Amino acid sequence: MKKQNIIEVIKKYKDSFDPKRIPQKYITETEASIGLKFSAEFKEYLKTFGIAAVNGHELTGISKSKRLNVVDVTISERGYNPSIPMDWYVVEQANIDGIVIWQNKKGEIFQTIPRADPIKLCDSLAEYIEM
8 A cells, every 4th residue: 555645634624724834943853852863754744734633633733722732731641650661752642531543663553551552543644644
C-alpha cells in the first residue's frame, strides 16, 4: 500500500483547525525541550498546521494550550507510563480509559492503556487518522 501524505490526509477533512504554520526553529527547540526527534511526518504536520483536529482526532502539536501541546502532554504521560521509550511522544490523548496514542521517530503509531503493554496500531500518523 502506498504511504499516505499527512498533509493531503488532513486537508481532505473539513474539521481541521485553521493552519498555524510553525517555523523549523520552533520545531527543533520543541524536540530539544523533550529530548527526542520527531518523525519526518510529524515535523511536516507541525510545519503546515501547528495543531489540528481531524476526523475525530484531536492531535497534539505546538500550542499555547497545555492540553494540546506535545511537550506538556508527553511529559505528563511519561509520568503515567514510565515504561514507554524515551523517544516516543504523544500525538493524541483519547481521554477515555487512559488511552494514549504515541509516535516514534520512525513514524510508527502505538496505543497504551494502563497496566498493559503498548500495541502497535499502524505505520504512520496519516494511516492512524484514516482508521
